[in-house]
Amino acid sequence: MSKDPINDKSIRSMIQEKKYARSQSAVMEKLAPKIFLICAVISIFTTLGIIFTLLTETFTFFNRVSIVEFLTNTRWFPFTSDKNADYGILALVMGTLTITAIAMVVAIPVGLAAAIYLSEYASAKTRKFIKPILEVLAGVPTIVYGFFALTFVTPLLDKIIPGGISTFNALSPGIVVGIMIIPMIASLSEDAMNAVPNSMREAALALGATRFEVAVTVVLPAALSGVIASFVLGISRAIGETMIVTIAGGSRPTTDINVTESIQTMTAYIVQVSQGDTGYGTTIYYSIYAVGMTLFLFTLMMNLLAQFISRKFREEY
Amino acid sequence: MSLINKEIVHKRLIKRMTANRFAKFGFILATSFSLMVLGVLIYRILVEGLHYLSFEFITNFASRIPERAGIWAALLGTLWIMAVTAPVSFILGVGTAIYLEEYAKKNAFTKFIQINIANLAGVPSIVFGLLGLTIFVRLAGLGSSVLAGGLTMSLLILPVIVVASQEAIRTVPREIREASFGMGATKWQTIRRIVFPAALPGILTGTILALSRAVGETAPLLVLGALAYVAFVPENLFSQFTVLPIQLYNWTSRPQEEFHMLAASGIIILMVILLIMNSIAVFIRNKFHKRS
Numbered sequence: 001m002s003k004d005p006i007n008d009k010s011i012r013s014m015i016q017e018k019k020y021a022r023s024q025s026a027v028m029e030k031l032a033p034k035i036f037l038i039c040a041v042i043s044i045f046t047t048l049g050i051i052f053t054l055l056t057e058t059f060t061f062f063n064r065v066s067i068v069e070f071l072t073n074t075r076w077f078p079f080t081s082d083k084n085a086d087y088g089i090l091a092l093v094m095g096t097l098t099i100t101a102i103a104m105v106v107a108i109p110v111g112l113a114a115a116i117y118l119s120e121y122a123s124a125k126t127r128k129f130i131k132p133i134l135e136v137l138a139g140v141p142t143i144v145y146g147f148f149a150l151t152f153v154t155p156l157l158d159k160i161i162p163g164g165i166s167t168f169n170a171l172s173p174g175i176v177v178g179i180m181i182i183p184m185i186a187s188l189s190e191d192a193m194n195a196v197p198n199s200m201r202e203a204a205l206a207l208g209a210t211r212f213e214v215a216v217t218v219v220l221p222a223a224l225s226g227v228i229a230s231f232v233l234g235i236s237r238a239i240g241e242t243m244i245v246t247i248a249g250g251s252r253p254t255t256d257i258n259v260t261e262s263i264q265t266m267t268a269y270i271v272q273v274s275q276g277d278t279g280y281g282t283t284i285y286y287s288i289y290a291v292g293m294t295l296f297l298f299t300l301m302m303n304l305l306a307q308f309i310s311r312k313f314r315e316e317y
Numbered sequence: 318m319s320l321i322n323k324e325i326v327h328k329r330l331i332k333r334m335t336a337n338r339f340a341k342f343g344f345i346l347a348t349s350f351s352l353m354v355l356g357v358l359i360y361r362i363l364v365e366g367l368h369y370l371s372f373e374f375i376t377n378f379a380s381r382i383p384e385r386a387g388i389w390a391a392l393l394g395t396l397w398i399m400a401v402t403a404p405v406s407f408i409l410g411v412g413t414a415i416y417l418e419e420y421a422k423k424n425a426f427t428k429f430i431q432i433n434i435a436n437l438a439g440v441p442s443i444v445f446g447l448l449g450l451t452i453f454v455r456l457a458g459l460g461s462s463v464l465a466g467g468l469t470m471s472l473l474i475l476p477v478i479v480v481a482s483q484e485a486i487r488t489v490p491r492e493i494r495e496a497s498f499g500m501g502a503t504k505w506q507t508i509r510r511i512v513f514p515a516a517l518p519g520i521l522t523g524t525i526l527a528l529s530r531a532v533g534e535t536a537p538l539l540v541l542g543a544l545a546y547v548a549f550v551p552e553n554l555f556s557q558f559t560v561l562p563i564q565l566y567n568w569t570s571r572p573q574e575e576f577h578m579l580a581a582s583g584i585i586i587l588m589v590i591l592l593i594m595n596s597i598a599v600f601i602r603n604k605f606h607k608r609s
Contacts, residue, residue: 032505033420039412053451113347141533143562210337240441242536274540292447303439
């Protein structure tokens with residue numbers, strides 16, 4: 001009789017082996033969901049970590065600087081002796097809002113127009129050509145946009161604007177932040193408009209409406225919740241944008257806004273402090289968390305608002 | 318008298334047609350504005366950056382003398398950060414996605430995780446820097462190290478990977494899942510041998526795109542205390558480091574024109590890296606997209 005490795009084993013040992021393999025896979029079967037649950041819970045811990053970090057360090061900050069001063073003082077000037085230091089968040093908030101406003105003036109009309117063109121006018125071929133370019137534009141790192149703002153847009157504005165413009169100003173980074181946000185608004189708005197069923201367009205066209213009238217009076221109202229949500233998300237991005245405003249905006253927090261002059265945003269202040277040699281435990285160190293908290297609340301509100309708009313006012317077809 | 322005044326109708330028609338034509342022109346102009354900006358951006362960077370671009374530029378350390386300056390430390394720093402971020406964010410991201418798509422019951426807790434991830438995606442990157450500064454640099458005592466930077470970046474891109482992986486898993490057809498169960502496979506066997514391999518191209522595409530975002534990200538690492546001027550290469554996970562975008566920021570923020578040109582040279586390298594990563598992602602997407 002030839003040696004057969006399988007038949008040579010006793011039935012008993014084969015049963016044992018099978019049992020062992022079964023129990024092994026049974027362990028994995030039970031373990032897998034738990035391991036994956038831990039992964040999923042980490043995302044919750046990230047949020048908790050952010051809130052915990054910001055709250056505790058901000059609390060320390062408010063032990064040294066009164067919350068009333070933080071909210072009502074209009075001057076932000078921490079880099080001096082503790083007695084003379086001013087911590088009025090309003091100056092930084094105004095900087096951020098200025099940048100955001102300029103960015104939206106650029107991004108909303110251009111982004112929306114591009115979205116209308118792509119969804120209502122462009123042929124499939126044109127769309128196939130333009131959409132990847134918009135994706136590339138959305139993938140350009142913000143440091144590159146910052147470089148572009150400082151070395152190209154600012155000198156250009158200096159030539160165009162009578163009276164010139166400071167090396168660091170609000171206008172140039174504002175415009176470039178707007179350019180950065182265009183692809184986002186364009187693609188989100190286009191998605192919203194694409195979701196409008198073709199039968200509605202056809203009905204309007206059959207009544208004799210021009211393409212422009214179809215776009216503005218039929219498609220846009222139907223897709224309005226998605227379009228507005230994209231604007232709000234764009235605002236949120238502009239508020240949180242850091243490198244462009246740090247590089248081209250300067251570091252002069254102020255409440256009286258002149259777009260040709262230097263300003264400072266909340267994000268730029270945080271970078272300025274991290275770049276300096278501020279020691280751990282100083283009031284300035286804690287101030288970046290108070291600023292970060294304000295920034296976080298601003299963007300969180302915008303994100304929740306965007307979700308609320310797109311859920312509440314969505315038209316279902 | 319006819320019911321319809323043809324002249325008025327005709328006049329209004331012409332008005333509406335003209336409005337349509339002008340609007341279309343405006344929309345095209347707006348769309349090409351983005352293309353023009355991209356063109357000018359690339360042109361400017363090439364004009365400024367080609368001067369210092371050479372092999373030595375890649376292999377030299379940063380220097381006060383523009384001719385001798387290079388990006389070696391920054392380039393390796395970026396690689397080190399990616400060596401931490403890529404595995405950590407991949408495992409956590411895909412794990413979360415598998416949990417949400419395959420195991421999670423449809424209850425309030427699952428919905429909470431989902432909403433939480435959507436909101437994390439909207440948190441400004443600099444806030445993640447503050448998180449990393451407190452938790453990893455100070456509380457965990459890692460210092461401004463490669464490990465602290467890599468972990469912070471992982472958390473930053475985690476939501477992107479989760480969402481992309483969820484979408485990839487969702488596109489796996491139900492039939493092959495059912496076929497697997499029908500053959501007597503258990504849930505874990507089905508996930509490991511059927512669902513995961515089928516979803517892998519989509520997951521990889523999403524992961525690479527997320528990592529390319531991390532490569533270009535500056536703010537969180539600046540806040541963590543990554544150095545701006547580094548003349549050494551990280552040796553282990555606890556070394557201090559700089560990354561390419563921070564080196565570019567350092568050069569850009571100097572007033573001298575020479576350093577702006579160096580920054581432009583560095584931007585060329587950065588953009589080439591991103592282009593390669595994106596091409597790989599698109600390649601994987603196109604290669605495996607047909608089967609489904």
